[in-house]
Amino acid sequence: MTELQRQTLRAALDCVIPPDDFLGAWEAGVGNYLALQFEGDLAPQMTFYLAGLDGLEAEAIARFGNHFFSLGPEDQNSILQSVESGAVNTSWTISPQKFFKLMVETAAEGYYSNPEQGGNIGEVSWTMTGFSKYGPV
């Protein structure tokens, strides 16, 4: 993963699960989760995923003349919405919708599942939802 792809990833993940009173995806370790998964179950999909990140960057350049990670949240979300629906402005080598679904689902997996898998640092999502707040361990 190039530094640019890493920055695109960080910005995109924080749109998928933004920070508010509780950590956003990146601070909660979703990047760690993905790094582990790309060495494991998701290894066959890594090239696909990176092509999707390149696609996000290309959309940002085409539409706003700037890096995806440099855009404000409104413009970033606008790009993500068009990727989600497949209405992209540039030529994609992969299906934008499939990339988007993979990005959203794996972000949720990292954010909401066991901290041992790399994400959900400090059980942030389990505290936020109440899963670990109530009842026996």
Add this chain to the structure above:
Amino acid sequence: MKDFDAIIVGTGAGGGIVACVLAEAGKRVLLLERGHALSFAEVSRDQLRNQRLAIYGHNAGPDIEANPRVFIDPLGNRRIVKPHELDYHNNAACLGGGTRVYGAQAWRFSPDDFRMASKYGVPPSSSLADWPITYEELEPYYERVEWELGVAGDGSNLQAQIPRKRDYPLPPVPPGPQSTALREGARALGWVVSPVPLLINTAPYNNRPACIECKYCVGFACPSDAKNGTQNTVIPRALASGNCELVTDAIAEKIQTDSSGNAIGISYIGQSSTVPQRQEARAKVVIISAGAIESARILLNSTSTQHQFGLGNEHDQVGRNLQGHLYPRAYGIAAASVFNGVGPGVSIATTQFNHDNDGIIGGGMLADDFIKPPIDFWYDSLPPDLPRWGLRNKQFMRDNYTRVLHVRGPVQDIPNPEGRVTVDPSVKDRWGIPVARLSGTTHEETITAAEFMRERGEEWLRASGCETVWSTRPELMLSGRQHQAGTCRMGDDPGSSVTDKWGRVHSHDNLFVVDGSLHVTNGGFNPVLTIMALAYRSADYIANSII
């Protein structure tokens, strides 16, 4: 070669009980299991790889690379599927089978579940039929399961529909805020509710401790060993008798027959040495308890010159009528939190709609659900109009994880002969054995009933104080999965069934099937208690009349 009184293939709900009864009756038993004993740590609490949510794998077998199946979708497309994929219709493959990681709902079928054809008639293209036995004949065996393995419940409100002579040995799980809300809703609607019976120790029982009310029940192993599967109840008893030899990691290949076609034993792939080795064992009686898909596969793979289509398959019945349960589901946002973090979480049910619904064949049970880990909730329980990402999604998780009320339940599957297991002509497992191929769907009448139950679910949630309610529409698909049943159905007529009313294969005096395969219909309830009750009944018959 070793010689036994009985060889049993499979240690799940059926095989585990047969092993115990026969071994304690002094019979010499060989018990084969394709998986092996799994510790609590081995099963793990991996929220992405378990029997409830198996995105990347699962936690109780079988091995994902070694055991493919073939799935043919309703359009006729054929593809190879791995064990953790939904279309594989997996059940756990380990000591205890599915009971190692199940949710342990311990429902009896109701008397009408045994006479579906008489009660409703047979819809076109279905194979709906009556059982060759009645509820009354099975009732003592239900009671035996409940007391020997341990079931927690309260049968008083069920008495009118599912009469019982003796109550449960253990008190029901305590009600939580979700059950209180649903109880109020049911009261407003005039519906009868009862606690969900569970094969869980709510108090110490059989020298094992009580449930510690953790959040990881269905799909996981129990940290206090209070969930009663065959692996911690009847199988230890079978082994303690000194009459039962357990061989794990043993892959059954085929039932061996002699020159006149009688069953004489089994061949299996043993893995006690570093190189898998084909082994054979002989016995007076062979009992197949591998689950509805694998049991059918073993019979179909047991070909010989006398039985070129497999054993018991003279009338092309083995593997047909595969059924399980569709699960209508409804969700609503309650006025306040309905989550206290106390497991197992499933606590209250209505059996109001299992039968006698206008225009519906059968019906089903509705209950609240086990505690869902947040990622399971994220995949399963969000409203369809909620964005899947962004702040709104995150804040819905924050605000409503503890407020979403959820009811779901199994709907009586209307069987048809085209929902079936065959063996694939080309795909083989790691040991060279032809694999199961699944095809067909459930009958359209099942969808009609499921749709009716979905509406009842929404109705219950609205009456329970939920203003916003949503639900999942049932789709016409093959059902099977962990409730798989029906592929070697019992019957009096060898032309339309595979076994007699004892589970004995019509064409073979000493070959039995004992698992969900026997179910003529699968009830509108979780099937495990019925599998277990039938296993006690068949095992008594085998011990008293066969060997």
